[in-house]
Amino acid sequence: MTGHRMNVIHVDGQRVEVPAGASVAAAIAQVTILFRRSVTGEARAPLCGMGVCFECRVTIDGVAHVRSCMTPVLHGMQVQTDAGAAP
Amino acid sequence: MSGRCYDLIVIGAGIIGASCADAAAAEGLRVAMVEPGPIGGGATAAAMGHLVAMDDDPAELALARYSLQQWESFAELPEAEFSRCGTLWVARNEAEARVIPTRIARLAAADVEAHAIDAQNLYELEPSLAPGLHGGLLVPREAVVYPPRMARYLVQRAQSHGAVLFAGRTAKQLGRGTATLDDGTQLSGPVLVATGCALPALLPQLPMRARKGHLVITERYPDVLHHQLLELGYADSAHGDADSSVAFNVQPRPTGQILIGSSREFSATDAAVSPAMVQRMLARAFEFMPVLRDLQALRTWTGFRPTTPDGRPYLGAVPGEAEQWVAAGHEGLGVTTALGSAGLMLDLILGRTPAIDPAPYAPSRAVI
Numbered sequence: 001m002t003g004h005r006m007n008v009i010h011v012d013g014q015r016v017e018v019p020a021g022a023s024v025a026a027a028i029a030q031v032t033i034l035f036r037r038s039v040t041g042e043a044r045a046p047l048c049g050m051g052v053c054f055e056c057r058v059t060i061d062g063v064a065h066v067r068s069c070m071t072p073v074l075h076g077m078q079v080q081t082d083a084g085a086a087p
Numbered sequence: 088m089s090g091r092c093y094d095l096i097v098i099g100a101g102i103i104g105a106s107c108a109d110a111a112a113a114e115g116l117r118v119a120m121v122e123p124g125p126i127g128g129g130a131t132a133a134a135m136g137h138l139v140a141m142d143d144d145p146a147e148l149a150l151a152r153y154s155l156q157q158w159e160s161f162a163e164l165p166e167a168e169f170s171r172c173g174t175l176w177v178a179r180n181e182a183e184a185r186v187i188p189t190r191i192a193r194l195a196a197a198d199v200e201a202h203a204i205d206a207q208n209l210y211e212l213e214p215s216l217a218p219g220l221h222g223g224l225l226v227p228r229e230a231v232v233y234p235p236r237m238a239r240y241l242v243q244r245a246q247s248h249g250a251v252l253f254a255g256r257t258a259k260q261l262g263r264g265t266a267t268l269d270d271g272t273q274l275s276g277p278v279l280v281a282t283g284c285a286l287p288a289l290l291p292q293l294p295m296r297a298r299k300g301h302l303v304i305t306e307r308y309p310d311v312l313h314h315q316l317l318e319l320g321y322a323d324s325a326h327g328d329a330d331s332s333v334a335f336n337v338q339p340r341p342t343g344q345i346l347i348g349s350s351r352e353f354s355a356t357d358a359a360v361s362p363a364m365v366q367r368m369l370a371r372a373f374e375f376m377p378v379l380r381d382l383q384a385l386r387t388w389t390g391f392r393p394t395t396p397d398g399r400p401y402l403g404a405v406p407g408e409a410e411q412w413v414a415a416g417h418e419g420l421g422v423t424t425a426l427g428s429a430g431l432m433l434d435l436i437l438g439r440t441p442a443i444d445p446a447p448y449a450p451s452r453a454v455i
Contacts, residue, residue, distance in 0.1 A: 039307065039342050057306075065306040065383050 009077040012084055024068035024079060025049065025056045032083040035068065043082075058082075093119040093251075093276035095436065096266050098258045098289065101131040102234050102422050103414050104281035105241035106429035112248035114433060119274050120242065120250055121266065123257040127238030130283050130421060133390020135302065135338055135346055136234045137315050138423050139174055140226070142193040143322045146399060146447030147420065152197040153443050154427025158230070166240040168233035170341045175204070175212060175314040176224040176321070177335070177375060183319045187224045194226065201226045215311055215378045224319065231315060231338055234422045261289055264410040277410040279432065283393040286401075286415045292454050293401055295416055297391035299352040301365055305382045309343035318375065321349075325419060330354055333368045335375045347372050347379065349419075351392075360387050392418045395453060400424065402431050402448035412436060413450050 004019035011031040018027045025046050028035060034043045035056050046056035051070040059080040060066040068079070093116075097108040100122035112118045125132070138158055140151040161167040178184035187203050194201040204223040210216060212225070246252060253268060258278075260267040266274045280289050284297040315338045324334035331352040338346040350368045355361065365387055373380050395401060395416035405411035414432050417424055431448070434441040 063381075064308060 007073045007075045009073050009075070009079060011079045012081055018073055020073070022073050024058070024060060024066075024071045024073055024077065027073055028056075028058065028068055028079060028081060032081055034083040035081050037082040037085060091119070091272065091274045093117045093274060095119070096121065096274050096276050096278045098266065098278060098280050099282035099285070099415075100126045100238065100242055100252070101129050101281065101283055102127060102134075102238045102241075102425040103283070103417060103428060104279075105238040105245070106425040107279055107281055107414055107432050108245040108250055109241040109248075110426075110429040110433045111436075112245040112250040114437070115248075117276075118245055118248075118250035119253060119276070120245065121253045121256050121258050121268060121274075123255060123269075125235075126242050127235035129285075130390050130392060131238050132235040133300070133302065133388060134234045134419075134422050135336070135348060136232045136237075136422050137174070137338060138230045138232060139315070139420070140194060140197060140199045140229070140423075141322060141325070141420060142190055142197070142199075144399070146444075147424075148193065148197050149443045150400075150424045150427050150431070150448070151420065152199065152427075153430065154424045155199075155229075157426035157430065158232070158423075161232070161237070162230070164240070166233075166236050168236065168341055169230055170232075170339075171228065171230040172339055173314045174226040174229040175209075175316050176226070176319045177209070177216065177316055178221045178223055178319045179219075180221050184221050184223075186319060187222075190224055199226060200228055213313060213316065215376055216316075217375055217377055220375075225314075229315065231340070232422065237422075258289060261408075261411060263408075277412065277436065279412040279414060279436070280405070281414045283415055283417075283421075284391045286393065286413070290405060290411075290413060292406070293413065293416075293450055294396055294453055296353060296394045296396075297356070298394045298418065299350070299355040299358075299389055299391055300348065300419070301350045301360065301368055301387060301389050303347040303365065303369065303384050303387045304340075305345045305347070305379075305384050307343035308345060308382055311378060311382070312337060312339040312345050312376075314339070316375070324349070324351060331364070333364075333371045335371050337372060337376065337379070344385070345379070345382065347384075353394075358389050358391075360389055393421075394418045397453070399448055400428060401450040401453065402428055403435055403445055403450050406451040406454050 318335040324332040
């Protein structure tokens, strides 16, 4: 990754290092594929990667339902998925 | 053309028609249902599904009380999605709170439990309310349901008792104990028209206006809101005659989503979402609950409330006609009063003494 500035964010408390310009979804994928749970408790993960399916929504810096595939990483972001939540 | 004889032909399968068909089929009547669109696809699908006793009109309260008792039998039914969140009426100041004792007395007379809430208690119940509010009125036993699913359940239950559904069919003409459908099918038997805003197509002698409303639903935000909240001035918006009005009226869905209302417009006839009206409605909601600003809306839609000139539904015989009945015009209270309306209609149709006085709802009061 020479030549890329790296950003550090936390996903469910876990430290993740990704190149600047990467999406939060890409960073989350290093930790879990369970991004969110549906209303009936099913595990969900990004499908479209372009902001249409809304399956990649997570909580970023306390703001719920943010589409992680459309959000570039910023150094120090705190991301919360539903991976730890009970189904 | 012959052989299609019924004891009751219910036209319209919204929450009102579905309730009437279910009640009639449960009595052992041979029932036909006619519905051109989806079951509960009109005002029923657009509605909030708040089961609420409005006490400013004694007749409306009597009907609500009678109906709410029957809703209790569906409290455990999965299809109802019944959630007993209670209703919390919010007062901004002392002047607004002055009506609370009167309202508690009127509700108590109808066996509806209600308590006055001081400011401290208000914020314990709903910490996300804007600071500086005065107090409120809590009606703890009230609930919310999911109306279109309930309408479908009632239609299916009627079918399990032998009712026949003419789906995708429109009743084009009524005669003496007959209804002719758009495909030429002729049904014979007493007719009950429960077509809401579409009433004038079959019964033009009964005035009906469509009162447009908007609703917004958010993503899931559990723990933001716990009760159905309304401003105490809600009845002024709901029952006033202003051409357009908005009122603070928000509801926690069992999923954690938040339904945000409400708006009322008489002159708007197209179903399109009006950004100006949504903005006005949301501004009102944000005044009472600023945290709503930070939430994401998922969808906005409109619906039309079937509104009679005096705001009461038409429940009874169609004036001047034999074997024609009408149950329509419940405005914004059709889900609350559907089951009671059906009970009242069945009593009238079968010649029994109704459980409540039917006179205030007699369609004859309004004939043009």
